[in-house]
Amino acid sequence: MSAREDVLRRVRAALGDRGAGTTAAGKVGTAPAAVEVPRRYRESGDHDPGSPAVLEQLVDRLVDYRAHVRQVTAGELPAAVADVLAQAGSVVVPPGLDEAWLAAAGDVVVHRDTRDEPLSALDLDAIGAVLTAARVACSETGTIVLDGEPDQGRRAISLVPDVHVCVVRAEQVVQTVPEMVRRLASHPERPQTWISGPSATSDIELDRVEGVHGPRTLHVLLAP
Amino acid sequence: MSTFLGLPGLRRRGTGPDGVPAASADEPFGAVPHPQEPLRWGTSFPEAARETLKNEQLRRNLGHATATIRTKRAAVVDEVPDWEALRNTGSAVKEQVMAELPHLLAQLEENVTARGGVVHWARDAAEANRIVTEIAQAKGVDEVVKVKSMATQEIGLNEHLAEEGIAAIETDLAELIVQLADDMPSHILVPAIHRNRAEIRDIFLARMGDVPADLSDVPRELAMAARAHLRRKFLSARVAVSGANFGVADTGTLAVVESEGNGRMCLTLPETLVTVMGIEKLIPTYTDLEVFAQLLPRSSTGERMNPYTSLWTGVTPGDGPQEFHLVLLDNGRTDVLADEVGRSALHCIRCSACLNVCPVYERVGGHAYGSVYPGPIGAILTPQLTAASGGVSGADDVNASLPYASTLCGACYDVCPVKIDIPSILVDLRAREVDADRGRHRVDPWKAAMKAASWVMSDGGRFGLAGRAATLGHGLGGRDGVISKAPPPVSAWTRERDLPAPPDETFRQWWASRERAAERDARPAVGHQDGEGER
Numbered sequence: 001m002s003a004r005e006d007v008l009r010r011v012r013a014a015l016g017d018r019g020a021g022t023t024a025a026g027k028v029g030t031a032p033a034a035v036e037v038p039r040r041y042r043e044s045g046d047h048d049p050g051s052p053a054v055l056e057q058l059v060d061r062l063v064d065y066r067a068h069v070r071q072v073t074a075g076e077l078p079a080a081v082a083d084v085l086a087q088a089g090s091v092v093v094p095p096g097l098d099e100a101w102l103a104a105a106g107d108v109v110v111h112r113d114t115r116d117e118p119l120s121a122l123d124l125d126a127i128g129a130v131l132t133a134a135r136v137a138c139s140e141t142g143t144i145v146l147d148g149e150p151d152q153g154r155r156a157i158s159l160v161p162d163v164h165v166c167v168v169r170a171e172q173v174v175q176t177v178p179e180m181v182r183r184l185a186s187h188p189e190r191p192q193t194w195i196s197g198p199s200a201t202s203d204i205e206l207d208r209v210e211g212v213h214g215p216r217t218l219h220v221l222l223a224p
Numbered sequence: 225m226s227t228f229l230g231l232p233g234l235r236r237r238g239t240g241p242d243g244v245p246a247a248s249a250d251e252p253f254g255a256v257p258h259p260q261e262p263l264r265w266g267t268s269f270p271e272a273a274r275e276t277l278k279n280e281q282l283r284r285n286l287g288h289a290t291a292t293i294r295t296k297r298a299a300v301v302d303e304v305p306d307w308e309a310l311r312n313t314g315s316a317v318k319e320q321v322m323a324e325l326p327h328l329l330a331q332l333e334e335n336v337t338a339r340g341g342v343v344h345w346a347r348d349a350a351e352a353n354r355i356v357t358e359i360a361q362a363k364g365v366d367e368v369v370k371v372k373s374m375a376t377q378e379i380g381l382n383e384h385l386a387e388e389g390i391a392a393i394e395t396d397l398a399e400l401i402v403q404l405a406d407d408m409p410s411h412i413l414v415p416a417i418h419r420n421r422a423e424i425r426d427i428f429l430a431r432m433g434d435v436p437a438d439l440s441d442v443p444r445e446l447a448m449a450a451r452a453h454l455r456r457k458f459l460s461a462r463v464a465v466s467g468a469n470f471g472v473a474d475t476g477t478l479a480v481v482e483s484e485g486n487g488r489m490c491l492t493l494p495e496t497l498v499t500v501m502g503i504e505k506l507i508p509t510y511t512d513l514e515v516f517a518q519l520l521p522r523s524s525t526g527e528r529m530n531p532y533t534s535l536w537t538g539v540t541p542g543d544g545p546q547e548f549h550l551v552l553l554d555n556g557r558t559d560v561l562a563d564e565v566g567r568s569a570l571h572c573i574r575c576s577a578c579l580n581v582c583p584v585y586e587r588v589g590g591h592a593y594g595s596v597y598p599g600p601i602g603a604i605l606t607p608q609l610t611a612a613s614g615g616v617s618g619a620d621d622v623n624a625s626l627p628y629a630s631t632l633c634g635a636c637y638d639v640c641p642v643k644i645d646i647p648s649i650l651v652d653l654r655a656r657e658v659d660a661d662r663g664r665h666r667v668d669p670w671k672a673a674m675k676a677a678s679w680v681m682s683d684g685g686r687f688g689l690a691g692r693a694a695t696l697g698h699g700l701g702g703r704d705g706v707i708s709k710a711p712p713p714v715s716a717w718t719r720e721r722d723l724p725a726p727p728d729e730t731f732r733q734w735w736a737s738r739e740r741a742a743e744r745d746a747r748p749a750v751g752h753q754d755g756e757g758e759r
Contacts, residue, residue: 003345007503007554010347011325014561024347024554025612029562035320041309041515061528115542121459121493141521141529154543155492155534159485160459181514188475188510189339191540194517194533199485202525203398203414204421204443206289206296212397212447213454214485214532 045140045175054139054175055222058168061142065197066210067218077167077223078104081131084165084219088128091165092119092157096150097131101167113157124160130215131165132158135192137173138180142197144168144220145180147190155191164215166195170224253405253427262349262380262596263556263610265408268625272592282589285420290580296526297577297639304522313515315643318571321506322561328473328506329552335476339538341548348555349379355551356381356465356498357388363496365390365463371480371487372396373467374412374574375500375553377596378609381465392465393457395486397450404431410590410598413524413576418589421446447484454486464490464545468501469573470516471550474509477537478550481520481530491534497545502553504561504570516573519641523575556609563611565652569604571642576601578636578646584629593629594622600636603629604649616653617660624660627653691730701725 001009012020016031023029047053055071062069072080082104085091090109093102102110111127113119119127133151137144144166146152158164174180184192199214210216259265266272276282301307321328333343346352360368368385370376370392382392382403394403401416402409405427409415416424421441428435428449435449466487470479478499480487491497507516521530539548561567579585579599590598595606603626607615615623627650636646680690700707707723709715717723729737 003347003351006347007345007552007558008326008329010554010558011329011503011561014558014567015323015325023558023562023612024556025559025562027559027562027611029567030564032319032323032567035316035323037316037320038309038312041306041313065531118542125455125459138529141518143529148540148543155488156544159488159492177518178511178514181511181517185510188472188477188535189537189540191537191543192533192535193488194529194535196527196529196531198531199483200531201397201447201484202293203396203401203416203484204424204446205285206292206414206417206525207443208527209443209447211444212451212484212486213395213458213489 041178042176043178045179047175049174049179050170050172054173055170057139057175058137058142058173059222061139062197062218062220065142065200065218067142067197067220069220069222071222074224077101077221080221081105081165081167082108084163084221085129085131088161088163090127091129091131092124092127092153092161093131094133094151094153094157097133097153098151101131113153115154118154118156121156121160124156127161129163129165130157130161132167134166134168134172136180136183137168138177139173139175141177143177143180144195145184146193146195147184147187148192149190155193158193158195159214162215163217163219164195164198165219165221167221167223170222173222253407253423253430258380258383258406258408260380261610262378263606264594264613264615264621264623266591266594266622268622269592269594269629270625272594273588273629276588276592279589281420282418283587285418285423286586286589288420289414289417290586293526293580297523297580298526300522300526300528304518310515310518311641311643314519314573314641315571317507317512317515318573318642319568321504321508322567322570324508325503325506325561328508329503331473332471332476332506333552335474336478336538336548336550337476339476341476341538341550344549344551346551346553346555352379352500352551352553352555353381353384355549356500357385357390359496359498359549360385360390360463361388363463367391367393367457367461368463368465368498369393369395369457369461369490369494370399371464371466371482371490372399372415373465373500374596375467375502376465377409379500379553379555381500393454393461395454395458395490396482397447397484397486400450400454401427404428408591409596411576411579412574412597412599412601413579418591454489458486458489458493461490461494463496463498464494465498465500466490468499468505469520470513471501471506472508472510472513473506475537477510477535479513480534482533483525483531485532488532488534491536492544494545496547496549498549498551500551500553502555502557504557505573520573520575523577523639523641556612559611560605560608563608566604566608566649568644569601569608569649571644572601572605573642575641577639577641581635581639583631583633583635588629593626595626600630600646600650601644603627604644604646604653607653616656624657627651627657688730688732691732694726695728695730695733697726698728699725 010023014029059069085108092111095114134144135147198218199212200210201212344355385392398416411417425441468478469481585599607623614621632647710718
């Protein structure tokens with residue numbers, strides 16, 4: 001009997017299937033009762049996606065995680081991008097990024113990364129920053145999700161450079177986790193990274209320290 | 225003092241008799257050598273606890289860390305208005321997973337395979353270790369990077385790989401501390417919770433090899449040292465090994481929840497990824513994540529959300545590992561599933577909230593439990609996972625003592641995000657152990673005492689007489705009315721705790737004298753008291 005058949009047979013025995021032999025300890029279990037799953041939790045928040053209350057909450061949470069947040073108008077965005085990238089010197093961008101965002105960042109060396117022509121991990125390690133869009137954000141938890149679409153790029157580009165600049169649009173910000181997950185559920189197969197602040201650890205005396213292996217600095221630019 | 229040679233990942237199991245790790249006296253960090261059985265090592269819980277309780281540094285470290293995390297957890301749980309509703313859903317979803325496990329496992333396998341992943345099945349630790357080793361060997365590597373994973377701890381994967389000449393590099397900060405110190409983990413979430421910052425600095429200085437000599441014990445500086453140490457490993461690793469927090473049956477998506485970014489590094493940069501997942505870690509649908517992504521981070525690190533969660537479904541061409549293997553692990557889980565009461569231990573999402581609130585864990589520490597799963601959840605999971613080898617019923621099995629590692633205070637049940645009734649399972653497992661003992665026909669002082677008590681209590685006269693006899697013990701108490709040393713057989717109790725001295729009169733005596741006094745007092749004042757006073 002293959003391991004697959006054997007494990008599945010044991011599971012059936014554990015759940016009371018008398019024709020399935022016994023588990024490794026020689027047991028036959030009882031059939032569990034049918035389960036009704038109650039769902040009385042909040043499936044959405046009090047505030048609409050992109051509303052001022054939701055944006056305010058997202059800013060509050062991100063600041064709490066020691067991320068840097070700026071609310072900008074569409075017109076201010078290129079200057080804000082140039083500003084946060086100035087120190088990094090170089091930036092990697094995904095193929096589908098809105099080029100207008102880089103319009104004011106003339107002094108910054110721009111590297112382009114695609115799935116077909118990916119930069120190596122060592123290449124990415126030599127680049128100062130990464131600029132991406134986002135897929136959705138959740139204000140209650142201060143979470144931003146990237147799902148690998150062309151304006152966000154491969155997972156590696158938003159991981160290796162030490163500074164992540166992420167542009168989040170107001171309509172992408174929802175209040176609750178269920179609203180966020182349901183937006184993502186239309187494409188669950190996409191590789192996702194949920195980001196809540198810069199990398200951190202609580203491994204030393206359970207005190208939180210920001211900045212470990214992932215980007216140590218996270219800039220969020222909240223645009224309309 | 226032993227000299228540290230080579231990579232920590234190449235260290236092997238301790239070679240004490242019968243696989244029991246023998247701590248080496250010249251080990252600078254008081255290491256617990258790696259056991260042959262990660263689910264059964266050391267002495268029985270009472271013996272191990274007696275030893276660890278002597279370690280004041282350990283108690284201070286744990287007291288500080290668990291108090292910190294309890295406060296944080298309470299604050300972020302309090303701000304969720306529908307926390308109880310989420311717990312109810314989480315609990316029911318997990319119950320549903322267990323009931324539909326054969327179907328959900330097949331569904332997960334089908335979806336992972338459809339997206340280019342390879343699914344393997346492992347009956348036990350040896351089989352899982354062999355599968356992972358063969359994949360690493362096929363890739364021709366002598367080193368793999370690892371994301372912190374309880375499943376791979378449970379099967380002793382690192383030790384097995386080391387025996388095959390493959391170094392497993394732990395990349396989670398706490399796991400790295402444990403690995404460098406050649407120690408064993410003592411907590412599910414924070415394996416190095418028993419170490420304070422000064423000890424961690426000493427471990428880094430002695431074992432890391434590439435740290436600045438003036439390294440301080442400031443947590444930020446220690447974290448930066450770990451970053452520098454592991455960076456090169458991440459950028460050049462070809463094979464990574466991870467566990468999984470959730471496996472989504474209806475999409476084939478796997479999730480790893482983490483903080484430092486070491487998980488993202490391992491799950492993204494290497495060409496090959498091997499994930500070892502217990503068969504119980506399934507959730508039925510992608511949208512069920514909306515429940516568990518709220519329950520887990522707040523319960524474990526006390527954060528609204530952990531810094532990073534990675535989700536992947538098979539292989540994504542051009543993004544991340546191009547070869548993905550999923551190893552589905554039984555290793556005793558089906559034995560747990562077969563137990564009508566104990567099966568809910570499989571609902572555990574490994575948040576470790578129960579450890580942080582447990583008065584027993586806080587004092588004895590994780591190593592006393594002799595398993596990679598310590599604390600309240602470990603006390604119900606470890607015996608059941610090792611049931612096939614006597615973990616529940618064996619009188620001489622060290623794991624059979626684990627269900628007694630609790631005061632049954634119930635704090636673990638209160639904080640469990642999926643409402644596992646740990647106290648009830650503990651009581652059930654205790655009964656099971658006692659039942660197994662009953663068949664052994666040996667002289668049982670407990671049984672004898674119970675029989676005697678039942679004879680005394682079944683007759684009022686005998687009971688009164690026994691009570692008056694007991695008051696003779698009143699004189700044994702010290703000034704504080706406590707007996708701290710008594711002759712056998714009562715010494716079995718007073719070795720561990722104090723015994724309150726019996727009062728100088730029994731309840732029956734007190735009641736009788738109270739009645740007599742009341743009659744005396746009532747006589748001259750009839751009609752005036754009018755029921756005033758005691759009601």
